[in-house]
Amino acid sequence: MSLLVGCDFSSSPSRRKQIVLALGAQDRGRVVLQSLVRLDSLDAFSAWLTVPRGWIGGFDLPFGLPRELVNTLGWPLEWEACIRHFASLPRADVRDTFAAFCAARPVGGKFAHRATDGPAGSSPSMKWVNPPVAYMLHAGVPRLLDAGVHLPGLQPAVAPHAALRVALEAYPGLLAREVLGARSYKSDDVAKQTPERLIARKDLVTALEMGQTRLQLRLKLSHAQHDALVEDASGDALDAVLCLLQAAWAERQLQAGHPCYGLPADLDPLEGWILTA
Incomplete structure (x- = not known):
């Protein structure tokens, strides 16, 4: 069995988060x-990435910026060069640059979007607050590159082999919404960790165990794992598991002969794409 990974990422990890x-x-x-x-x-994340073993992983952070934004700023239009330039900027400069971009645009269209944002229902990858996904890209993707991880669709294709570490952009909210609709299942705010959100987590975990999503994958948990996912009111562990299922779907696409893990053939190689969107 090949190793699969789901990652719930934080741009500023700590013992608390x-x-x-x-x-x-x-x-x-x-x-x-x-x-x-x-x-x-x-x-610690960088060290984990460099352990010499193969895996396919779904990572909950954006892998690219909107082409419209990159064009407007005059940044490199080749993906890795763009990421390296972006990573060279301090976070304060990222915030100021993106805020100036938004300030020059009309109400209702402040942010630039990637093509994947619509079908995935995801936040624009240039957003620096609520959620700070731009900082997640800034912190995470350069570390994937530095570790020599392969990012399909954004880098030249390579032949699969046992030691290959493959990272794909995942989004747990996409799979969660399929089961729960608009119901919320998590919060980092203790005051918002309500019985309704607990019930939503129970419903979501049960649906995943029963394979009741379009991914047609059944999640196998021990009783202790089931309870741990339900009891984690922050939803971090459950989000990692949702990304794990998206990585498993990608592995199945590869096994079925899809050359790019289920990503669309016409994805924008600057922006990237979210798995299963």
Whole structure:
């Protein structure tokens, strides 16, 4: 069984708000959750990435910026050069640059969007607050590059092999909404960790175990794992598992002969694409 990874990422991890990795594998038509790994620093994340073993992972952070934004700013139009330029900027400069871009645009169209944002229902990757996904890109993607991880659709294709580490952009909200609609299932704010959100997590975990999504994947949990996912009111562990299922879907697409893990053939190689969108 090949290793699968789901990552709930934080741009400023700490003991209180960790990066959570869900590790698992497919076995006889089910996705088995093997363990949860928690990392409380970006250095620990980088160290984990460089461990010499193969995996396919779904990472909850944007892998690219909107082409409209990059064009307007005059940044490099080749993906890796653009990411390296972006990573060279301090976060304060990122905020100021993106805020100036938004300030020059009309109400209702402040942010530039990637093509994947519509079908995925995701926040624009240039957003620096609520949620700060621009900072997640800034912190995460350069570390994937530095670790030598392969990012399909954004880098030249490589032949799959046992030691290949593959990172794909995932989005847990896309899969969660399929089950829950507009119901919220998590909050970092203790005051908002309500019984209604607890019930939503129970419903979501049950649906994943029953395979009741369009991904047609059944999640296999132990009783202790089931309880841990339901009881984590922040939803971080559950989000990592949702990304794990998206990574499993990508592995199935590869096994079925799809050359790019289920990503669309015509994706924009500057912007990237969210798995299953």
